[in-house]
Amino acid sequence: MNLNHLYYFRTLAKLEHYTKAAAQLCLTQPSLSHAISSLECELGTVLFEKQGRNVVLTKYGRLFLTYVENAIEELEQGAKKIKDLTSNEQSVITVGFIYTLSAHFIPNLISGFMKNKQNSNIKFALHEGATQNECTADLVIGLKNEKLDIIFASLIPKDPNIEYISICEQKLVVILPYDNPLAQLKEIDLKDTAPYPLIHYSGKLGLKQEINRQYAKVNIIPKVFCEVEDENSMAGLVAANMGIAIVPESPTFLNFNIKVLPISNPMYKRNIYLGYMKNRQDTLAVQRFIRYVSGISKEFQQII
Known part of the structure; x- marks a missing residue:
């Protein structure tokens, strides 16, 4: 025919x-x-x-x-x-990532990639989502049904079709008002936060559950004052002397009048992974971005 x-x-x-x-x-x-x-x-x-x-x-x-x-x-x-x-002209890279990477990590990552003139025609479509321990696990689903080209995740479900590359670590820290007695310390044992009201996560179930597990390790049930969805709201409430919060470390907190302290006990770090489909023929733009991310993974600790 x-x-x-x-x-x-x-x-x-x-x-x-x-x-x-x-x-x-x-x-x-x-x-x-x-x-x-x-x-x-x-x-x-x-x-x-x-x-x-x-x-x-x-x-x-x-x-x-x-x-x-x-x-x-x-x-x-x-x-x-x-x-x-077969062409980089007007290519779009669709990136999915967990919420805690939205303020600095993803913007700085894309900015560094775009400094190369060869990438000037490449555009990005960004999607915040979850990976595991949440009802939809929408980042992984989006990756597998081709709505997302790559994802940045902290919890990786076992899947033989997805390649994960560990690119950096993210620590949990305590943020608290400067007039809190604990603010005089250089680091915090989580059990010492027991007397103070906790500003906790309302969404992000995976991260919320992980923080609860850290409290359980020191036999503490936190006194939850309120729950909010994002770190900026949590930092604002802490700055208003409404309580303390346990959050992933981020340069965002430098914009608030709060103290940020590392947690000495229990020690906790979570890996951040780059994920992409193993057998999918990605565009040249996506392939280039994956190589870029893999090549500078050691530098990520400075921008997360």
Whole structure:
């Protein structure tokens, strides 16, 4: 079956007029008529019937049009995919990441990548989400269904189809008001925070559960004052002397009038991983970004 004939058929079905269709296709009208006749002969049925000066699809033509449109759409998507894979022009890299990387890590990472002039045409689409211990685990799902090209995660589910590369560590710290007695210390034993109200996470169940596990290690049940979703809100409440908070270390806290102290007991670090599909043929832009991230992984501790 001639592919051009399918395009001709679709155009004629849309315009319902041989002269107009031939003009749009840059064909002579006899050439278009011959192509449609050849297609009808191959199918063994009539696809169009006259209606005044126009033509309309027969019932068989309407049925065939559905398959033709689906086939052409699949072919065009395939052609676009190949062009995306072989060109950096106007490429888009879709990145998913856990919430705690949004303030500094992801912006600094992209900024460093974009300093290379070869990457100037590459754009990014960013998505915050979760990886494990949350109901949707949407980062992993997005990666596997091709909505995301790569992800940055802290908890990695076992999956033989995903490649994970450890790129840096993220510590938990205590943030507290400067007039809190613990602010005079250089580091904190978590059990010493027991008397003080805790500003805890309301979402981010994986991180919330991990903090609860750290308290359990020192036999403490924290006195939760309130729960909020993001670190900026937690830092603002701490600065207002409403309590203390346990959060992943981040330069964001330098913008608040609060003290940030490392936790000496229990010791805790979580790895941050770059994840991508092992057997997926990624675009050149995605491949370049993965190489960039892998190549500077030792520097990430400075920007997280």
